[in-house]
Amino acid sequence: MTKIRLIISLILISNLLAAQNGSDIMQFDKTLNQFLNVRDFCLSKDGNEAFFTLQSPNQEISQLAYIKKEKNGWSKPELLPFCDSYMYLEPFLSFSNNRLFFVSDRPLKDSHKNKKDFDIWYVDRNNKDGKWSKPQNMGKPINSELDEFYPSVSKNNNLYFTMISPIGFGKDDIYFCKWEDNKYAEPILLDENINSVGYEFNAFISEKEDFIIYSKYNEEDGQGSGDLYISKKDTNGKWKKATNLGTPVNTKYMEYCPFYDEKKQILYFTSKRSNIKPRKFNTISGFRKYIKESNNGLRKIYKTPLKIE
Numbered sequence: 001m002t003k004i005r006l007i008i009s010l011i012l013i014s015n016l017l018a019a020q021n022g023s024d025i026m027q028f029d030k031t032l033n034q035f036l037n038v039r040d041f042c043l044s045k046d047g048n049e050a051f052f053t054l055q056s057p058n059q060e061i062s063q064l065a066y067i068k069k070e071k072n073g074w075s076k077p078e079l080l081p082f083c084d085s086y087m088y089l090e091p092f093l094s095f096s097n098n099r100l101f102f103v104s105d106r107p108l109k110d111s112h113k114n115k116k117d118f119d120i121w122y123v124d125r126n127n128k129d130g131k132w133s134k135p136q137n138m139g140k141p142i143n144s145e146l147d148e149f150y151p152s153v154s155k156n157n158n159l160y161f162t163m164i165s166p167i168g169f170g171k172d173d174i175y176f177c178k179w180e181d182n183k184y185a186e187p188i189l190l191d192e193n194i195n196s197v198g199y200e201f202n203a204f205i206s207e208k209e210d211f212i213i214y215s216k217y218n219e220e221d222g223q224g225s226g227d228l229y230i231s232k233k234d235t236n237g238k239w240k241k242a243t244n245l246g247t248p249v250n251t252k253y254m255e256y257c258p259f260y261d262e263k264k265q266i267l268y269f270t271s272k273r274s275n276i277k278p279r280k281f282n283t284i285s286g287f288r289k290y291i292k293e294s295n296n297g298l299r300k301i302y303k304t305p306l307k308i309e
Contacts, residue, residue, distance in 0.1 A: 170197035224252035
């Protein structure tokens with residue numbers, strides 16, 4: 001029966017994605033076209049706040065920014081107040097909306113000047129209009145002397161993240177830390193239905209921990225480069241073999257950094273896809289507009305309807 005359920009699940013996913021076409025994949029919002037590289041993204045539960053990472057062309061600079069819903073659309077993007085000259089990326093808002101997790105190489109203490117390896121940090125606020133606290137390092141057992149990336153937290157506070165570790169399956173792997181007795185337990189490496197000898201990274205965990213969406217790199221069943229995959233839990237609470245989300249979500253370009261709005265059933269993700277074609281331009285402004293607003297091969301946030309059952 002387990003194999004039959006798995007086959008049915010794979011067929012449902014395949015049929016769902018086959019019903020989509022390229023027009024279902026849209027840029028999140030033109031507000032962000034003023035930036036060269038927008039990498040990773042998350043929304044508040046009410047959909048009225050969005051947090052994302054802005055980067056320079058070669059990623060030497062990485063900062064966190066946010067926008068808020070207004071009557072006529074999204075507000076002007078602003079940097080989060082705690083960002084400084086260090087790297088900041090991969091925001092994820094807690095279920096309560098009052099804790100923002102992120103990744104940074106900032107030193108543990110403000111008095112130190114040498115950057116650290118990449119750790120998972122957080123800031124808190126009392127409510128959606130409150131000010132963010134000073135950044136707090138998650139500490140052990142989550143952070144280590146290795147690099148930790150892409151935090152994602154379920155409703156019960158279990159934390160999923162990416163780590164490059166000599167005890168993993170291969171390159172980047174997905175781990176999780178269980179929240180119990182008001183603290184995090186030691187990291188647990190997800191099994192071979194999720195991880196492999198290759199690269200697995202950028203995992204989004206659902207509120208109930210019943211599905212996970214993440215990236216795998218250069219897999220045999222992939223479209224090329226990084227592709228998004230999904231895995232669901234079986235009746236015993238074990239992760240099923242991950243399935244490629246297929247086209248048009250995945251392309252020959254890089255797809256990564258997923259975020260899923262469970263209420264509206266919309267998948268957000270970062271892609272370096274391109275549809276730019278040679279054409280004649282009458283003005284410089286027309287050239288600039290076409291390059292900035294097209295799917296131009298730079299990092300942009302995209303969205304698409306996706307019903308996960």
